[in-house]
Amino acid sequence: MSDQQLQLIQQHREAIDALDAQILQLINERAQHAHQIGVIKGSGVVYRPEREAQVLTRIKEINQGPLSGEAVARLFREIMSACLALEKPLTIAYLGPEGTFTQAAAIKHFGHAANTLPCASIDEVFRVVEAGSADYAVAPVENSTEGAVGRTLDLMVGSSLKICGEVVLRIHHHLLRASDNMAGIERVYAHAQALAQCHEWLNQNLPAQVERISVSSNAEAARMASLDPTCAAIAGDAAAEKYVLNKLAQNIEDEPNNTTRFLVLGAQSSARSGKDKTSLVISAPNRAGALHAVAEPLARNGVSMTKFESRPSRTGLWEYVFFADVEAYIDDENMQTALAELQQVAAFVKVLGSYPQAVI
Ligand SMILES: O=C(O)C(=O)C[C@]1(C(=O)O)C=C[C@@H](O)C=C1
Numbered sequence: 001m002s003d004q005q006l007q008l009i010q011q012h013r014e015a016i017d018a019l020d021a022q023i024l025q026l027i028n029e030r031a032q033h034a035h036q037i038g039v040i041k042g043s044g045v046v047y048r049p050e051r052e053a054q055v056l057t058r059i060k061e062i063n064q065g066p067l068s069g070e071a072v073a074r075l076f077r078e079i080m081s082a083c084l085a086l087e088k089p090l091t092i093a094y095l096g097p098e099g100t101f102t103q104a105a106a107i108k109h110f111g112h113a114a115n116t117l118p119c120a121s122i123d124e125v126f127r128v129v130e131a132g133s134a135d136y137a138v139a140p141v142e143n144s145t146e147g148a149v150g151r152t153l154d155l156m157v158g159s160s161l162k163i164c165g166e167v168v169l170r171i172h173h174h175l176l177r178a179s180d181n182m183a184g185i186e187r188v189y190a191h192a193q194a195l196a197q198c199h200e201w202l203n204q205n206l207p208a209q210v211e212r213i214s215v216s217s218n219a220e221a222a223r224m225a226s227l228d229p230t231c232a233a234i235a236g237d238a239a240a241e242k243y244v245l246n247k248l249a250q251n252i253e254d255e256p257n258n259t260t261r262f263l264v265l266g267a268q269s270s271a272r273s274g275k276d277k278t279s280l281v282i283s284a285p286n287r288a289g290a291l292h293a294v295a296e297p298l299a300r301n302g303v304s305m306t307k308f309e310s311r312p313s314r315t316g317l318w319e320y321v322f323f324a325d326v327e328a329y330i331d332d333e334n335m336q337t338a339l340a341e342l343q344q345v346a347a348f349v350k351v352l353g354s355y356p357q358a359v360i
Helices: 003-041 049-062 069-087 101-110 122-130 150-158 192-197 199-205 218-227 237-242 290-300 333-345
Strands: 091-095 115-119 136-143 162-170 174-177 187-191 211-215 231-235 246-249 259-266 276-284 305-312 320-326 348-356
Touching: 003 069, 049 069, 049 348, 091 101, 091 122, 101 115, 101 136, 101 162, 101 237, 101 259, 115 122, 122 136, 122 150, 122 259, 136 150, 150 276, 150 305, 150 320, 174 218, 174 237, 187 192, 187 218, 192 199, 192 211, 192 231, 211 218, 218 231, 218 237, 231 237, 276 290, 276 333, 290 305, 290 320, 290 333, 333 348
Parallel strands: 091 115, 091 136, 162 348, 187 211, 187 231
Antiparallel strands: 136 259, 162 259, 174 231, 174 246, 276 320, 276 348, 305 320
8 A cells, every 4th residue: 555545544544533532422412311311211111112213214314325224223223222221221031042033133123232131932031021020022923934923923812011113134044064164064953944944055055865953943053063063053143153153155045035023022012103013913703704804994994904814713713813913003093993893893802012113
């Protein structure tokens, strides 16, 4: 590099130092306001999902670049996370162990200042928040390739927890191994869903005799591969980092838009953000036309549905419950009318929560 180039870099670095000092001062000023808000809230609820969604949406809207909307939203996500921790540090229960995509979703939503608490099962995730041992829960609810996560839906029916947010995460799977080459792989460990999501890639890239073994989580698969040099695992970045594994092949999922949606659950649902969803569970008598009967009041009142999922009811043979996500806030007039009409035709209607649509 020439002297002139070095001098130019030096000038830019001096400008960056001066700007960093200003940014630092402004962030701390912001944190003082958040702290004061925390004092006013007292022992009340500190985490306000609707406000966080509004802050992130506005930042994306007023951003003039060159940083992307996504990039600036991620930065502000972390600033808010640190500000919230100043008011009260939150504990977020998630489907563990450490290094799972659910942990990545929890961090994407709450930022790195939140404490994350790994749980052994989705049931335990619900239990620890219901018991007050954690403030919020993050649980997977659907994957674009594999469909619904039945256990999360089933637990929502009986739980006192409310949905107060959603997280949408692009799922990238990698082939991980302790050694840095493909030779001599005898077994591949992965969660059953990851094996299914990478089925074609495995058929094409690994010899047929390589055994595919499903384990309880991708992170567990990575842990096992880290202990046995004859094995590989399919898991994501967080697990690769945690268990110090090499990425032999990246993004091996068959479906390039592989996405998982997670629910954020807490003691109360969210206030209106301006761009919200409401989730309902509806049970209908087992007769012809039941599905139409429960979908029709929503459609007639102009409440648009983003998801409609039926599951066998766990209480009666051949009875079904329907899970509906709609683009509305619970207090919206058309939503209230639709709900009243639904209650006329359905055996049971439960509002699982109103919450801001995912922003990042
Ligand atoms: O506006 C509030 O209620 C705040 O506490 C401030 C703040 C923020 O940093 O902007 C922090 C935490 C809340 O979840 C929402 C927003």
